[in-house]
Amino acid sequence: MKKISARAQAIEMSGIRKFFQAAKPDSINMTLGQPDFVTPDHIRNAAIKAIEEGKTGYTFNAGIPELREALSDKFKNENNLHYSPEQIIVTAGAGEALFIAIQSIVDPGDRVLLTDPGFVSYEACIQLAGGKPDFVPLTKDLHIQEDILREKLEGARLLILNSPCNPTGTVESKEKIRSITEAAMDTGVTVLSDEVYEHIIYDAVHASAGTFGEDVITVNAASKTYAMTGWRLGFIAGPPEYMEQCLKVHQYCQTCATSISQYAGIAAYTGDQSCVKMMRDEYKARRDILVSGFHDMGVKFPEPQGAFYAFVPLGKERTQKVMDAGVIVVPGDAFGPSGAEYARFSYATSRENIMAAIERMRPVLEV
Numbered sequence: 127m128k129k130i131s132a133r134a135q136a137i138e139m140s141g142i143r144k145f146f147q148a149a150k151p152d153s154i155n156m157t158l159g160q161p162d163f164v165t166p167d168h169i170r171n172a173a174i175k176a177i178e179e180g181k182t183g184y185t186f187n188a189g190i191p192e193l194r195e196a197l198s199d200k201f202k203n204e205n206n207l208h209y210s211p212e213q214i215i216v217t218a219g220a221g222e223a224l225f226i227a228i229q230s231i232v233d234p235g236d237r238v239l240l241t242d243p244g245f246v247s248y249e250a251c252i253q254l255a256g257g258k259p260d261f262v263p264l265t266k267d268l269h270i271q272e273d274i275l276r277e278k279l280e281g282a283r284l285l286i287l288n289s290p291c292n293p294t295g296t297v298e299s300k301e302k303i304r305s306i307t308e309a310a311m312d313t314g315v316t317v318l319s320d321e322v323y324e325h326i327i328y329d330a331v332h333a334s335a336g337t338f339g340e341d342v343i344t345v346n347a348a349s350k351t352y353a354m355t356g357w358r359l360g361f362i363a364g365p366p367e368y369m370e371q372c373l374k375v376h377q378y379c380q381t382c383a384t385s386i387s388q389y390a391g392i393a394a395y396t397g398d399q400s401c402v403k404m405m406r407d408e409y410k411a412r413r414d415i416l417v418s419g420f421h422d423m424g425v426k427f428p429e430p431q432g433a434f435y436a437f438v439p440l441g442k443e444r445t446q447k448v449m450d451a452g453v454i455v456v457p458g459d460a461f462g463p464s465g466a467e468y469a470r471f472s473y474a475t476s477r478e479n480i481m482a483a484i485e486r487m488r489p490v491l492e493v
């Protein structure tokens with residue numbers, strides 16, 4: 127018998143991959159949370175140039191200064207957040223950023239608030255730090271239940287916010303982000319704001335929690351915005367006291383983000399931004415096809431305003447029927463127990479696939 131740490135045993139493999147891998151060659155795969163676009167040319171070319179110029183060594187732990195400058199400008203111009211380059215650490219994706227933040231500020235026994243359902247990594251990161259996940263439910267229309275959140279704030283260490291949200295596609299309003307962040311600040315709860323889908327947003331406006339309070343850590347990445355999931359490029363910014371600690375954890379687990387990806391990141395954040403709009407417009411068109419397809423079949427739910435997911439209240443039985451019809455989705459309980467009656471459809475796939483999926487589902491869903 128091999129001895130395994132209690133920490134590792136306490137966490138589970140993500141349920142998402144299991145369904146992704148279950149897809150057969152003729153299935154329509156709507157499981158994965160990644161853009162189906164290739165990274166834009168000017169970003170790829172910057173990486174090729176970096177390789178050709180031999181920029182292949184370690185970088186500073188916190189990242190290439192030019193990239194941190196570019197991210198500081200990005201925060202100022204896009205988010206009205208004033209982080210100096212010294213307050214920014216470049217990471218291996220938002221995933222690492224979340225991990226180092228939680229490792230740096232959560233002690234064993236600390237209570238951490240997060241939504242149920244929510245992004246799968248949060249609970250595992252909290253458990254690995256010895257913290258106690260404390261779930262905040264969503265309303266019927268998939269927004270944070272603010273009254274319950276407020277009741278849980280007293281004595282909590284950290285609150286994780288994610289708007290636009292994976293898996294629900296919900297965007298919380300500026301007023302709500304403000305009111306929640308201010309309530310957290312009033313009770314001494316740090317906010318960790320995961321904003322990776324900030325640019326994949328449709329008829330709504332993104333608000334950064336860090337504009338409403340000082341004790342806020344912001345996590346973001348190039349992954350979704352620039353179709354760069356495989357490059358592993360993210361970043362974290364916040365008060366210097368936290369960033370000093372995050373840098374130590376980052377140094378010992380990652381050393382630095384990949385040098386080539388960081389040069390590509392400079393091109394992404396300082397270059398032409400029309401690719402971001404092009405991809406957003408395409409996701410919006412796909413969302414419209416998917417949502418109107420469901421509505422035509424009599425499956426009604428609020429239109430998601432962001433990310434590239436529809437969290438559809440199908441119930442377990444109908445979710446299985448959809449899968450049997452060859453449309454592979456992620457059952458909602460992969461995102462927390464309250465997701466059990468839902469299925470997450472990723473529409474980061476072609477319009478043709480989405481239309482074909484609707485036709486496959488029609489016989490089993492139409493009422």
Ligand SMILES: Cc1ncc(COP(=O)(O)O)c(C=O)c1O
Pocket residue numbers: 159218219220221222245288291292320322347348349350355359360
């Ligand atoms: C809400 C959310 N945060 C963080 C991540 C991780 O992003 P990255 O690929 O940059 O590690 C994801 C990936 O799906 C996500 O959905």
